[in-house]
Amino acid sequence: MGSRARTVLTTVAAFVLLVAAWELAKLVLPAAGVTFGGVRLLPRADDAAMPHVWTVLAKLGAPEVAGAADPRSVGVAVASGALFTLGLALGGLVLGGVGGVLLALLMQRFALAERAVLPYVIASQTVPLIAIAPLVAGWGGRIAIAGWAWQPWASVMVIASYLAFFPIAVGMLRGLNSPPKADVELFHSMASGWWTTLLRLRLPASVPHLVPAVRLAAAAAVVGAIVAEISTGTRGGVGRLIIEYAQSATGDPSQMYAAIGGAAVLGLVAAGAVGLLDLGLRRYRGAVS
Structure with a gap:
């Protein structure tokens, strides 16, 4: 406590x-x-450029569109958009997490794969996200599986996973390689195969490295989802709200800052949700000597 x-x-x-x-x-x-x-x-x-904090907070209770027949407050709009973006970010985190873990397992198992793949994994993060988003949206628009057409939110999720997989892959690889050489040799002396060594030694030892990586990936997934919403024009999320509010922020920017504040809180919520994973894996926290 x-x-x-x-x-x-x-x-x-x-x-x-x-x-x-x-x-x-x-x-x-x-x-x-x-x-x-x-x-x-x-x-x-x-x-007009830096409104007072209390002005932004007061704006949360104001109508989003003045004079609308069924007005909703700015706070409700931001909360609704944040929940929509959070769902896409968490979906991207899951996709990126699965891909990152599998890639780390492959690189740990085969040294040749690590030397061949890791430089490209690192180089992939130098490509601007704003340049990738239109490509993903364009390619996805041509996909139709069993009558299901690619939706704009799917592009946002894929782009979020693109940012999420890198810290997980690197953190997982470091964790898998973290057991002391003496422990690995002990498992080998007991005729333990790669799979047994992975389950009994390497995976438990990787937890202290994986949890911070997932926390970083969660924040990156939120950033990726917001940027993807802005780049692809996906409606319903907080990223689109920032653009819409910015267009009407010439005289009163407090509405735009309310959406930006919602995006910041969203990142904190996503990173804090990883704490549940940390609690579940607490017994492995001291696995690394």
Whole structure:
């Protein structure tokens, strides 16, 4: 309980510091920003660029569209979009996790596969996500399986898995290779095959490396889902809300910042959900010497 309480207090303190830093910057920085030689060195700090935190919070209760017959509040819209994006991000995390684990097992089993595949796995993360999203959406639009046509949300899920698989693959590979050489040799001396060594030694030893990798992958999957929604024009998620609110943010940007805040909270929720996995695998936490 003490550890959990410290985690909660640290999270709350970080949020309070962020709010204080925002308001301090708004108080100290010039309203028009600082420009030198035609280059803006410090951003604008007026209400049209940096609204007060309480203004953004108050916007959550305001109608999303003024004068609508059945108006919904901005908070409800952001929460609904965040839940939609969270579902796609978690789906991408599962796809990326399965692919990353299988790839790590392949690279651990065959040294040649590690030397051949790992450089390309690393190089894949240098490709801009905004360039991949239209390709995935275009290729997916041509897929039809047993009468089921590819949906835009499927492209978002695949793109989210693209970001999620890398940290899981690298973390899992490191964990599988983490057992001391003496332990591996002990299993070999007992005539244990690769499969037995994997189940009894390497997988338990990989847990302390896998859990942080999954937590990082969860946050990456959320980022991938939001960027994919923006790039592919998928409606229903918080990424699309950010674009729609930004188009009407010329005079009052608080609505856009409310959507951005919802996206930030979404990332925290996804990363915090990995804590359930950590609790389930707590007994393996000391598996690595």
